Amino acid sequence: QQQVKQSPQSLIVQKGGISIINCAYENTAFDYFPWYQQFPGKGPALLIAIRPDVSEKKEGRFTISFxxxxxxxxxxxxxxxxxxxxxxxxxASKDNTGKLIFGQGTTLQVKP
Amino acid sequence: DAGITQSPRHKVTETGTPVTLRCHQTENHRYMYWYRQDPGHGLRLIHYSYGVKDTDKGEVSDGYSVSRSKTEDFLLTLESATSSQTSVYFCAISVEDRSSGTGELFFGEGSRLTVL
Incomplete structure (x- = not known):
């Protein structure tokens, strides 16, 4: 049972282009939606997060649309x-607990 | 790195042997978590702790046990390791942002376990 589905699995973008990664969830009780960035050999790091009371959140070059x-x-x-x-x-999680349900991940390659 | 240290960082073991992974934090946070990361599955919660001696199961807890006898240490034990437990294990702590009421998860650098 995959409660959070992420696509695409991999993505190649040219430098200067726009990268778009999508996620769909099933549980309407979820109320916290973070995105994590992970480099090889490192743990995931929080990039940006949104709650369902807003439709968009922007931090620098990163935007979540909800x-x-x-x-x-x-x-x-x-x-x-x-x-x-x-x-x-x-x-995604309920009540902003650390009990996150993760998507499968997207490997992004940005070509120079 | 939010003061999280995982040990060992790499371990190779035989099927049927016990394995303990340690997560140590230096900042006295109450909530700690163990996740495993596998290709195609993202990260999945194994167990979590909300205080000393207070732990609960996550999504994939079968075959794992945990203990937290001190605030700073959260141990993950595989009583009898199996090949399906070959994975990268991440410890995380939750740091609460009092102004927003949100809790940000900080992850350690992971422990890569191979069960032969």
Whole structure:
């Protein structure tokens, strides 16, 4: 039972382009939706997070778009850079506990 | 790194042997978690702790036990390791942002376990 589905599995983008990663969830009780970035050999690190009372949140080049009715949320990376090459995970939880349900992950490669 | 240290960082063991992974934190946070990471599955919660001697099961707890006798240490034990437990194990702590009421998870650098 996969409560959070993430796509695509891998993504190749040219430098300066927009990277878009999508996630869909099933449990309407989820109320916290973070995105994590992970570099090889390291633990995941929180990138940006959103709650369902807003439809969009932007931090620098990173934006989360949230569609409550469709039960979907997405990460947009504007002006993608080679240093953004990493694996990205979406996640969801109820009551903002650390009991996160993660998506399967997306490996992003930004070509120079 | 939020003061999280995992040990060992790498371990190779035989099927049927016991294995203990240790997570140590230096900042006295109440909530600690063990996740495993496998290709195609993302990260999945094994067990978590909300205080000394207070632990509970996560999504994939079968075959694992945990203990927390001190605030700073959270141990994950595989009583009899199996090949299906070959994985990368991550410890995490929750740091609460009092202004927003949100709790951000900080992860350690992981322990890679191979069960032959």
């Amino acid at each position: 569609n409550k009715s469709a039960k979907q949320f997405s990460l947009h990376i504007m002006d993608s850079q080679p240093g953004d090459s990493a694996t990205y995970f979406c996640a």
